[in-house]
Amino acid sequence: MKLVFAGTPEVAVPALDALIASDRHEVVAVVTRPDAPSGRGRRLVASPVAQRAEEEGIEILRPARPRDEAFLARLREIAPDCCPVVAYGALLPRVALDIPANGWVNLHFSLLPAWRGAAPVQHAVIAGDGTTGAATFLIEEGLDSGPVYGVITEDVRPTDTSGDLLTRLAFAGAGLLAATMDGIEDGTLKAVRQPTEGISLAPKLTVEDARVDWAAPALRVDRVVRGCTPAPGAWTVFRGERLKLIQLRPTPDRTDLTPGEPAVGKNSVHVGTGSYAVELLWVQPQGKKPMRAADWARGVRIAPGERLGAAEGAADVR
Incomplete structure (x- = not known):
């Protein structure tokens, strides 16, 4: 043809x-x-x-x-x-x-x-x-x-x-x-009408759709990050600036963190969700290149009470 x-x-x-x-x-x-x-x-x-x-x-x-x-x-x-x-x-x-x-x-x-x-x-x-x-x-x-x-x-x-x-x-x-x-x-192929059941819609994702809700369960956070990679790019806020989340993984054995609460280890960064924690692997700070999350955390020196996703200046003061 x-x-x-x-x-x-x-x-x-x-x-x-x-x-x-x-x-x-x-x-x-x-x-x-x-x-x-x-x-x-x-x-x-x-x-x-x-x-x-x-x-x-x-x-x-x-x-x-x-x-x-x-x-x-x-x-x-x-x-x-x-x-x-x-x-x-x-x-x-x-x-x-x-x-x-x-x-x-x-x-x-x-x-x-x-x-x-x-x-x-x-x-x-x-x-x-x-x-x-x-x-x-x-x-x-x-x-x-x-x-x-x-x-x-x-x-x-x-x-x-x-x-x-x-x-x-x-x-x-x-x-x-x-x-x-x-x-x-x-002439061997004929089109068949779609069923009327099972219809679901997939509109274009907006930037706001890609914002991570740390109160959601860890599996939901993981799916949003993977689903929005590479575009439009999943993100959160830290110190009033956007932090792109490139790769993370759920860690079911870590249940001691509240939503958005970070825990920085020697070579790891965990963040609490609505269920168990996730480990951040790769992130991209605003205006910078992608980097390992542990390197980012060492550079910004997260203070006690700071959270991911919090409004600028907000902190946990428990």
């Missing part, structure tokens, strides 16, 4: 590579988000999908909005058989959905109808799901509600961050998307 691939971030590149490598399909163009400012100099940088397409000499379409008439006109000229999609980052209007003969087929990183939305992997980790996966489905105007072509499953490991899990799903899902294109082309 003649394909126009739509995607933007690095996680979409494995699927693009799988379709480029296919001997049954031709990727004639990619649709991606416009170049965006990056780095301290705020220089405009092409998306990872655009960079990969440029390496292959594939036409790149960068509409400011998918309903722009110039973009729609070019898509009609190309007349693709199908438009596979991975993390494109913009809603597609009906007028665009109707152009390819076999529609737009999205690779979504959850087992639909679970975790419909922009952040399915993050929500799966935070919720403590033991199994997740990826699905290919025909895009309709509803939120990830279209009929499903195929699925794969993936175990969520106890130490997985959302970044770890998404990387595995990106590569496994690339094969699923390529197989879906094959099945659509030869």
